[in-house]
Amino acid sequence: MREGPDIARIASLVGDPARANMLTALMGGTALTASELALEAGVSLPTASSHLSKLMEGGLLTLASQGRHRYYGLAGPQVAGMIEAITGVAAAVGPQRVRPGPRDAAMRVARVCYDHLAGEQAVAMLDRLVARQVLLRDDKEIRLGPSAASHFAAIGIDVESKARRPVCRACLDWSVRRSHLAGTLGAAILDKILLEKWARRDKDSRAVIFSPMGKQSFERVFLA
């Protein structure tokens, strides 16, 4: 008999299909209302409400009340990382999907993971940044290299973080099975990509779709 952090409690929260769908939907990074989440999960409103209160009690969600709307969002990057890790295992062992539809292909290329970019593009970007020693990766940790500040300043990103949250963090990519960049820097890069309109978010999935021009710009800046 073991004691310690109650991992079964947390895992069982994710272990219900309705709740898992809700959490997956929230991986897009935007907070959603109870009705939207009920729709995503495919359950009635009372059922969704019950699930949401359980997720709240478990500390996996945050709640922002605005008027008569209640916006639920993931409690933080740590929770997002956990979902990503579980997704990775599920994808690896899962009953191989019938056939990857077009949306899935787009998801593999690039998608939003909470507040940063994930997918092949994101993994390639991190690889390149490490190869150029802008970032340094040892074991599981990622740190800024000596040239990082100037490098990112040149493209309009400030790597100084006032927040308590780490600037760099590795996040395991479920499609590529290798790490991509999370943390405030990862978030800032995604911001820039969307701000510059190099890519847009798909309306009803986590996919991030690059325009032909935007892809070139992204590759020039991050994959050169």
Add this chain to the structure above:
Amino acid sequence: MREGPDIARIASLVGDPARANMLTALMGGTALTASELALEAGVSLPTASSHLSKLMEGGLLTLASQGRHRYYGLAGPQVAGMIEAITGVAAAVGPQRVRPGPRDAAMRVARVCYDHLAGEQAVAMLDRLVARQVLLRDDKEIRLGPSAASHFAAIGIDVESKARRPVCRACLDWSVRRSHLAGTLGAAILDKILLEKWARRDKDSRAVIFSPMGKQSFERVFLA
């Protein structure tokens, strides 16, 4: 309604307390038998067997059959990473540990782990045996040192093992979070402790309670 990797299926596997305990026990990296895992999880053998087959079907475990023993281990680093991630969230979200009662205190000091001693005393013992080079520990493995045979013979323990089971094995201690000694040698030492009446087993827990005299003898022999 979302589609994609079935994350609920994987999470619900971890979401049962018995299975979560088993997976946590396997995080030490060493494969364990069904009986050992049943003890760790605090369930009967049939129940454990049922859980194990579910974990196998879910792809979270690997199985190595050796004679009539079946060693279960984590399926890979990706699974271990997922457990880590869940543990991290659980620790961050639920710092409310149960208050340790008197029985728990005794359990922390010394308890039975399958067939050998665990707890602070056991961890201290292994540390001392390694410091004196009676045993050699490299990485995760423990081997007999050159003086081991004579050392243990002097206190009436034969380290020659006819069984296929390893003489020494590391077992991660949940209270101290460091390894203690398992294997046939660990079992033989526990046998001696109980045989010499240095300690007795608590009637309805795994705790092992040393008598004042017994504690002195134990420390003289193993912690000197």
Add this chain to the structure above:
DNA sequence: TCAATGCTTCGATGAAGGACGAACCATGCG
């Protein structure tokens, strides 16, 4: 070949919890 050990399967039981309809609060709007 027989007995012991390790583990799995079967069958029955019981408890946990997910589902939804109806009723109930809260906010916003005319």
Add this chain to the structure above:
DNA sequence: CGCATGGTTCGTCCTTCATCGAAGCATTGA
């Protein structure tokens, strides 16, 4: 106000699944 809309709570039904004893299978040792 009164009404519509977004959410939650309550009560009840019902499925799921964890649990264990007993029996069965497989391997090893004598």
